[in-house]
Amino acid sequence: MEPTAPTIEQLQALIETTTTINMEVFYWWCTAFMVIIHVGFLAYEMGASRLKNTLASGVKNILAFAFIIPTFFFFGWWIYLAMYNGFTPDFAAGAGGLPWSTSMGPNMSDHASGIFWGAFVLFAATTASVFSGAVIERIRMSSFLVLAIILGSVVWILGASWGWHPDGWLTTEWGFHDFGAAGCVHMVAGFFALGVTMNLGARIGRFAEDGTPVDIKGHNMPMTVIGLMLIIVGFFGFLGGCMIYNGSGEWTTIFGTPVTLSAVSFNTLMAASGGIIGAYFITRQPFWMMSGALVGVVSCAPGLDLYYPPLAFLIALIASMIAPLTDRFLTKRFKLDDAVGAFAVHGMGGFIGLVALGIFSGFPNIAEGTPNISFSGQLMSAVVMALLGFVPGFGLSYVMAKMGMLRVPPKAEVAGLDLVEVPLEAYPESNPSSKNNTLTPTSAPTEPTSTVTA
Template sequence: MMEQSAPTLASLQAMIEMSDTINMEIFYWFCTGLMVIIHVGFLAYEMGASRLKNALASGVKNILAFAFMVPTFFFIGWWIYLSMYNGFVPDFEAGAAGLPWSENMGPNLSDNASGIFWGAFVLFAATTASIFSGAVIERIRMSSFLVLAVLLGSVVWILAASWGWHPTGWLTTEWGYHDFGAAGAVHMVAGFFALGVLLNLGARIGRFGPKGEVNTIVGHSVPMSMIGLMLIVVGFFGFLGGCIIYMPGAQWTSIFGNETTLSAISFNTLMAIAGGIIGAYVMTRQPFWMLSGAIAGIVASAPGLDLYYPPLAFLIAFIGGAVAPMVDKILSSRFKLDDPVGAFGVHGASGVVGLLMLGVFSGFPNVVEGAPNISFMGQLQSAVVMALVGFIPGYFVSLVLAKFGLLRVPPKAEMAGLDIVEVPLQAYPESVPAYNGKDDSGVSVGKTA
């Protein structure tokens, strides 16, 4: 009987390294799975915020945005991220790994990282589309929504991410930009993109009266929206996990290269959730806004979740949770913009708060060699870039669609309900009718200040 030889140091080292690689792969695998819960949340959130006659159409938008995002991000998005970090002139050598025919873009036993990182970024892309989706429910054409969602998720946000959420992105190397949780690249870009589209899409019929009155249009299920919002909060743990880099044999780092820990992210994320809820509660007392405030709180504290002392994360989240409903009220009462779920307030405005607050509480060194330290001016300038990257394409592409009559459904279709026109299927065929004819506008309750 042959004796089994003892493992060599080289074989033991190889086993340890492979174990580290597999652990890294497993971590991002489950982060991606948790991020899918975000889209379960958005699905319930937006369906609940829609009237019965539009409930399924709002849900279908989210499903199709997810489905269209995956192949378009495979063919376009990942290459943009890898190659466009210097601006609009691509680095073709760096982008080669993201080309659809690259060995990195498919089964490859020597590459355990590309697919798992690509998967996480696809879910970030889908999140931008879902943020935008809530702002335009109940009146946008499905086809135009999908065009805009793919533009946002597979081109616009990933360009912003390449500039400011990339280890050598020019916003970081030139201005010292720091944004651990993508408050700028994901949330601000999506929020300002939605704002640009809203300017051309217009309000739902009946949202504003002939004398400028602001009428409340209530979704058919506030509890469903609340459950959806809570699921989004759960999914954020996967989202934020995807923002931290697993370094086999070493400490975790942020995407910018500074060392951090999951413990730090845990402290600050939970404090941010609580701060956002309390901030929104103080301002509104509304359960819908309390849970929206939780998201706004996470977004506002996201840039420095890897750096903050937990009470500071709580304070910044409190501000974000308080600001979001105020901004939404200003948009509706003063500018007559109809954002049914407060997407701009929760994501766009809170993203601005987050980037600027990290600048206010600045002085943190930047680990990127040669880059300036984190500063208020660097964060402010970067916030302006993120806002413009989102707003400009959202506004001008939707303007073109509107000019050709492709952006919005006809008034008769809007009155009948998009479930009948776009799906077609009734959400609750055995219960109350989708539209009860209370008035010609479809407004379900009275006026609000």
């Protein structure tokens, strides 16, 4: 029997099926690369901790990842779909995000919901990881998890609904544009961390009796630097998740504007290199060089789809010089103990990024009638993102602090959170953490040039 040539309808169906599968495969691997971000944060924070707190810092990240996934399933995705107008939900629009919706499970007629949800839940987990680094070595595990769930499954996704949803009010009313989520992910998380850090207080021994900052060194700087590099690797998945795959046409941003992988590749690599160089000029420290790479990408994230590559390099260079100076100022002037500079990197980096796009861009936005990208629109939107992160972070942690629920007791902090919260020692054979705890709550170092180690 001779083979029959496929009909036009059959060929069309095959093309459509292939397009759908390609879309799924793209976001599948974006999500996998985004998990590498959390491998990086895990190594980064464990290396930045002293021996006695190594595993506790890692466990915080692992548990935040685990708790945010189900909570984002049960109510986080609904917030994104329903709350784009502000605080008044659109129940009809949010119906597809209810946990019992047919879109929220295996469904042969819906190839998109689960794969997009997977990317978004990894964005949510990233916000918790950003916050986690700022509060290492003294926060209670239980209070951290409550705050992480609120940040990752409520606060950031509310910002995403306002400014990263096609109908979000920040975009339709102010022309907000933020291709790489510098606002709703990085700024919100950074300002949330700032609010919590203000109420949490500094680690024991972080400041001398006269208020002079005392350096507390992590036990493994190479691990920290490698972790930061892994975060850069994961960023390529993160930024891929910021694009919409159209098998029959051009890529678009989440705002519906055209974009190419080529543009994002040019600008991401230029931003990372500019960030490293800028931080090197200011600090000469490998930690800040790799943190500078993060600052560089974050500060260019709003316009990675639009910038000419040398402009991305310049913005990243400037932002990565500002970030360590910001962290230094907050530490010396306000006695804030942000252990890894999370606010300076993500909060300040995101703020610079949103405002810079307003300065350097007058590009049109989504559709006719929508305001163009403007300085005022970007600046006002940045203020909204800052308040959205800071107010709940400060308010919730203030209540927890007043109730005695936010911070571990001084004796537990001195003993080390590995023994108290995990309980297990990271290096029991050669460096038992209990043998390295020489500080007591009343014996903080008084010599300004001294260093507190593990």
